[in-house]
Amino acid sequence: MVEMLPLVATGVTVTRRGKRLIGPVDLNIEGDGVTVVIGPNGAGKTTLLQALHGITRLNAGTVRWACPATQARRAQAFVFQTPVMLRRSVLENLIYPLRAGGMARKAALALGREWCGRIGLGAAEGRPATVLSRGEKQKLAIARALIIEPAVLFLDEPSASLDGGATREVETLIETAAKGGTRVILSTHDMGQARRLARDAVFLLRGRVHERGPAPEFFHSPGTAQARAFLAGDIVE
Numbered sequence: 001m002v003e004m005l006p007l008v009a010t011g012v013t014v015t016r017r018g019k020r021l022i023g024p025v026d027l028n029i030e031g032d033g034v035t036v037v038i039g040p041n042g043a044g045k046t047t048l049l050q051a052l053h054g055i056t057r058l059n060a061g062t063v064r065w066a067c068p069a070t071q072a073r074r075a076q077a078f079v080f081q082t083p084v085m086l087r088r089s090v091l092e093n094l095i096y097p098l099r100a101g102g103m104a105r106k107a108a109l110a111l112g113r114e115w116c117g118r119i120g121l122g123a124a125e126g127r128p129a130t131v132l133s134r135g136e137k138q139k140l141a142i143a144r145a146l147i148i149e150p151a152v153l154f155l156d157e158p159s160a161s162l163d164g165g166a167t168r169e170v171e172t173l174i175e176t177a178a179k180g181g182t183r184v185i186l187s188t189h190d191m192g193q194a195r196r197l198a199r200d201a202v203f204l205l206r207g208r209v210h211e212r213g214p215a216p217e218f219f220h221s222p223g224t225a226q227a228r229a230f231l232a233g234d235i236v237e
């Protein structure tokens, strides 16, 4: 895997139609495991993830990786909150990034089938991906991101509106990826999920990093009144 970390964001600011969505944000991400980005609706979680991944225009600031930008782009993946399925079979969706990366079809199919089985869709490999359930689509989208063995994986609300069983399956995929050396950065509204997965937490409020820390300390004894209130389930704006 490409050595991409630390990720260093400095003064990252995104403004749209005269409104500052995030920033300035300074953030350093290194080590391994899962970083969770949490905060109220509209705090800027999605915008921050997209800014770090390089798919939204910055109005100020920089995002730097430990490797050249072209290499960094190829070694990271992003899974959107609403998974985008190609109008092809489950298996063809899975092998798409492998083929785009130049892998021979036979090898790609073998790896794709292995992943189909791993996410419990072995019997559905020929089915159109568009007819899958929401949970199945999310698993497929995550598997399609992981199949290229990215060094860094961004996930925006990976289990929004999934039930307990589907959420568990998605979390297992994420944990396995993190154990395998993929650095995961995800946003979530689910504080149970944040506690289960996080190595460290970033609490965003009104587009700024309000508090950041290792998960055990952050969840046990947050340092700011707003983070305490948020974790207690109070409305924080």
Ligand SMILES: Nc1ncnc2c1ncn2[C@@H]1O[C@H](COP(=O)(O)OP(=O)(O)OP(=O)(O)O)[C@@H](O)[C@H]1O
Residues within 6 Å of the ligand: 016, 017, 019, 021, 039, 040, 041, 042, 043, 044, 045, 046, 047, 048
């Ligand atoms: N292209 C855009 N133009 C104008 N405003 C935008 C644009 N994209 C996002 N916003 C606004 O920026 C703010 C941050 O949005 P973002 O989706 O990043 O927040 P979030 O923390 O992910 O929210 P949620 O928890 O509701 O998903 C919101 O007020 C949103 O309405």
